[in-house]
Amino acid sequence: MLCDTCLLAIPWLQPPLCRLCGLPQLAGQACRRCLYHPLQLSGLRAISSYQEPLRSSIHALKYNGNTRLADPLGVLQAQAYQRHHLDADLIIPVPLHQERLRQRGYNQAALLAQSCAATLQIPLETTLLYRGKTTSTQVALTALERRENLRGAFYCAPDSTTKTVFKRKILIIDDVSTTGATLEACAAPLFAAGAQAVWGLVLARPIVTKATGPA
Template identity: 65%
Template sequence: MPGNIIQRSYQQLLDILFPPQCAQCKVSGAILCPRCIASISWFTPPLCHICGLPGAGTTLCARCQHQPLQLSGVRAPGSYQEPLRSCIRALKYQGNRRLSEPLGQLLAQAYHKYAMRADLVIPVPLHQEKLQQRGYNQSQLLAESCARQLQLPLSTTLIHRIHSAPAQVTLTAQQRRKNLQGAFRCTQNHTTQSLLNRRILIIDDVCTTGATLEACAAPLFAAGARAVWGLVLARPLSGVPTSTGKR
């Protein structure tokens, strides 16, 4: 923790000497400027109580009435469109790790806006091979920033990924769930007693079908968690077609 404080202080000094540019509009002054943050279109009610997507005529949307997600629910500030889409891609694929701070603040705002309640924050873990390839876990960076804003405890070791699933871009929702079945497991030092009746908040960047969040939630529920919620930056409104999808 002291090391993180020193690093942030050093970064603040560098920002004074060399003002950063907005990752979206390139205006000098902030890594994500207030104007671009204000341009994010938040989901507006009514929202489905489970998947959190807009347009539900009742408490549940038609999809969740038929096949609800196997977790307490998912919430996101908005849809997977600009400027969120470019910011997420810059954080995830272009190495712009500093975006995790304003995006983590956005997640914290969503947590308050949706009146969420959690005892513990965790990121969706990457498989070790992918972590070595990318060099960092963008979900962990977001979770660290969000938990710090919310002053909630954070665990990056509660669950781990035990196998790396093949690419899911061309898979349907049902295929994704099967692809990720058993992909996550609670670490041995976290017993059922330590998770009993806890409310867990899982952080990720994007949720398409919810399959990844469901797979993360399964071992947490099995270990006694009372509630497991997903909080992500964006959700594609179109979902996943029968044969193709984004993630």
């Protein structure tokens, strides 16, 4: 579990933040990247940059089977939800493909979403969004290549789409977002089904600091 010392050592992203991607930037409003290539989301927020002690906690949850970490990390996401004044009718985790789920034994995003939803008392839906195809690793891919890699990877369950999604505000939970491509791919079928808004909320984002703000 995360002790109080580690929790206090996690540096929260501080404003000014881009109103779309949520990354720190100098001028306020939308950052330069979002002005030219806006995320296909209503917005994205993260707790911190991908650094210690959060990085080790995420790695332990995702790869080392330390599922107990999902509870305190999910509570942190709930705190971020409140801090950023987000508004959602429904919380959905980024789904894993069934093959990956069998290999890992659990979906870390679903565990985070469960903790976050319970803290916020917002309904959690884990059977609405599915991952229909496996994709190659995204580590070495550019932002454009990541989007192409994930095109059509997610879909909504057809029997409950209209009543569950139409005109609803949805929050998608994941552990880490690099370019936002996975969250965008998840949002696409939700928007197509009539969602009013789709936000992303993650634990961490890798951040490259430049004098002129994020590129």
